[in-house]
Amino acid sequence: xxxxxxxxxxxxxxxxxxxxxxxxxxxxxxxxxxxxxxxxxxxxxxxxxxxxxxxxxxxxxxxxxxxxxxxxxxxxxxxxxxxxxxxxxxxxxxxxxxxxxxxxxxxxxxxxxxxxxxxxxxxxxxxxxxxxxxxxxxxxxxxxxxxxxxxxxxxxxxxxxxxxxxxxxxxxxxxxxxxxxxxxxxxxxxxxxxxxxxxxxxxxxxxxxxxxxxxxxxxxxxxxxxxxxxxxxxxxxxxxxxxxxxxxxxxxxxxxxxxxxxxxxxxxxxxxxxxxxxxxxxxxxxxxxxxxxxxxxxxxxxxxxxxxxxxxxxxxxxxxxxxxxx
Amino acid sequence: xxxxxxxxxxxxxxxxxxxxxxxxxxxxxxxxxxxxxxxxxxxxxxxxxxxxxxxxxxxxxxxxxxxxxxxxxxxxxxxxxxxxxxxxxxxxxxxxxxxxxxxxxxxxxxxxxxxxxxxxxxxxxxxxxxxxxxxxxxxxxxxxxxxxxxxxxxxxxxxxxxxxxxxxxxxxxxxxxxxxxxxxxxxxxxxxxxxxxxxxxxxxxxxxxxxxxxxxxxxxxxxxxxxxxxxxxxxxxxxxxxxxxxxxxxxxxxxxxxxxxxxxxxxxxxxxxxxxxxxxxxxxxxxxxxxxxxxxxxxxxxxxxxxxxxx
Numbered sequence: 001x002x003x004x005x006x007x008x009x010x011x012x013x014x015x016x017x018x019x020x021x022x023x024x025x026x027x028x029x030x031x032x033x034x035x036x037x038x039x040x041x042x043x044x045x046x047x048x049x050x051x052x053x054x055x056x057x058x059x060x061x062x063x064x065x066x067x068x069x070x071x072x073x074x075x076x077x078x079x080x081x082x083x084x085x086x087x088x089x090x091x092x093x094x095x096x097x098x099x100x101x102x103x104x105x106x107x108x109x110x111x112x113x114x115x116x117x118x119x120x121x122x123x124x125x126x127x128x129x130x131x132x133x134x135x136x137x138x139x140x141x142x143x144x145x146x147x148x149x150x151x152x153x154x155x156x157x158x159x160x161x162x163x164x165x166x167x168x169x170x171x172x173x174x175x176x177x178x179x180x181x182x183x184x185x186x187x188x189x190x191x192x193x194x195x196x197x198x199x200x201x202x203x204x205x206x207x208x209x210x211x212x213x214x215x216x217x218x219x220x221x222x223x224x225x226x227x228x229x230x231x232x233x234x235x236x237x238x239x240x241x242x243x244x245x246x247x248x249x250x251x252x253x254x255x256x257x258x259x260x261x262x263x264x265x266x267x268x269x270x271x272x273x274x275x276x277x278x279x280x281x282x283x284x285x286x287x288x289x290x291x292x293x294x295x296x297x298x299x300x301x302x303x304x305x306x307x308x309x310x311x312x313x314x315x316x317x318x319x320x321x322x323x324x325x326x
Numbered sequence: 327x328x329x330x331x332x333x334x335x336x337x338x339x340x341x342x343x344x345x346x347x348x349x350x351x352x353x354x355x356x357x358x359x360x361x362x363x364x365x366x367x368x369x370x371x372x373x374x375x376x377x378x379x380x381x382x383x384x385x386x387x388x389x390x391x392x393x394x395x396x397x398x399x400x401x402x403x404x405x406x407x408x409x410x411x412x413x414x415x416x417x418x419x420x421x422x423x424x425x426x427x428x429x430x431x432x433x434x435x436x437x438x439x440x441x442x443x444x445x446x447x448x449x450x451x452x453x454x455x456x457x458x459x460x461x462x463x464x465x466x467x468x469x470x471x472x473x474x475x476x477x478x479x480x481x482x483x484x485x486x487x488x489x490x491x492x493x494x495x496x497x498x499x500x501x502x503x504x505x506x507x508x509x510x511x512x513x514x515x516x517x518x519x520x521x522x523x524x525x526x527x528x529x530x531x532x533x534x535x536x537x538x539x540x541x542x543x544x545x546x547x548x549x550x551x552x553x554x555x556x557x558x559x560x561x562x563x564x565x566x567x568x569x570x571x572x573x574x575x576x577x578x579x580x581x582x583x584x585x586x587x588x589x590x591x592x593x594x595x596x597x598x599x600x601x602x603x604x605x606x607x608x609x610x611x612x613x614x615x616x617x618x619x620x621x622x623x624x625x626x627x628x629x630x631x632x633x634x635x636x637x
Contacts, residue, residue, distance in 0.1 A: 056536060058532065058535055058536060062450070062451070087538045087539075087540060088538065089538070090535070090536055090537065090538035091536060091537035091538035091539075092538055095536060095537070096536045098529055098532065098533060098536075100529060103528060103529035103530065104529045104530055104532075104533045105530055105533065106530040106533070106534065106548055106552070107530070107552070107626070107627075107628060108551055108552060108625065108626050108627060108628075109548075117534075117537055117539065118537040118538065121537060121538050121539060121543075122538060153627040153628070155627070155628045155631070156631075166533070169533065169537065170536075
């Protein structure tokens, strides 16, 4: 019995300015179970961060608009909530880790106070000051920072430590869902590994579901249960980690290309095989399949009409020619 | 920290030397006759040159400058040619008026400019924003003497609500303070708006929102405190400028302040008075900037850390 935590139904997001309309997310539907990790992979500009921000309702107010779709979190339609109700969810039920730890912390606030802030804002258990301070120390220990450093300021921490603090802020209220937007991109490889294994442990300990946004397929393989491949604001392939990483199965041509761009250590290859071309301009997406201009298997039909999702026991591929039950 | 303050105070010495040298040079390049000023037009030529000789006016330039500095070190800045009283007595007689004027004007400017700037930034591109931007642009560009004369015309001559000249009651200060604060308020509004906008787009503001902080909390706790540094700098500099730069307003409203004293002294070539007044203003300005710099370290722990490292 899957315990459903969040379902995103046909979500579309645009950025509208006087000059142009950017179609950042186009009809995304995914469900996420409690305690599971979903990886969202895709190139830069595929709409991953926009998707994450729209789940928190944190899109830039002046330009970002959710044009259709719903997000149901624990039987609540997030887009029907008032701003005050949404505030009590942010940081409490759902929290987010941002890409760049260097700039994600307030430079003039002690890190302990920044962690305590989310506890104070969502103080449903009526904790006293001492209890909050104890929780701050507990959370710091959890992410591997000595508690006595809570009175330090962000500039006194290294990049990896800062990202730990950012994670501590996100985990302070023990959220049901943690959205991590490229949490390790700004870190060097050794620290990346530390932070990732720490996140995996914490997820286990707190039974938190996680959406891991990344363009690093290695990270996905390491910690995700499900994978969604995003391209031009659409999810073009979705499945369990086994579905996606099993090369004997059929895959979306884009996914094939994505894996083709990774160096294979087992075989001696002279060159990588990247995908030709660039992602389509999100202000003028092709009428048919968004990948059709770059697709090696493209047929006239692809350019004309959007392909449907083909489902094979939960392994969904949005293509005319591959996937689906055999 | 203390060490830093002491270092900065020692820096006042070269500043004072520089200021006195420049002003002394300029004053000596313009023709003047102190004896004539002190004794009056009707005085005997012989008496005038006798007095000039006693004052050392016929000595070479560097000798005179050295004598001035030597006197200044003993806190003897000379007497005013015009009134015959010690120059600092003249300054302290008028300084309270100027201080009142500048202080009240800075308070007014901050009280109007900062809140409107925040409002303008938070409601970017709204009607409030557009209106306050246009008005602030107009007022930042309008010269103070024009605003002062308009104020006198409307509120003193036409409506007869406020006195136009002098500094005897608090009512005399209303018009000059408001006039003086308008351009600072306008520039402060524009600065607050732009720094707030810059701060609001920072990543840590998004982090604060993602924590579930209310918009009010995000603006005041997270954004404003970070945007405060440039605002305080400009506020301090405005205060310094107003202390010395109230010259126009003091003349428009006939307030016996430091600015007026300085202008009159220059007109009469009252060298000791000009020297002392400029020196006083320069040191005051430097001290205000020092206070501003020290306030930084209370706001921003990164700057505080830098000061401590000097030890």
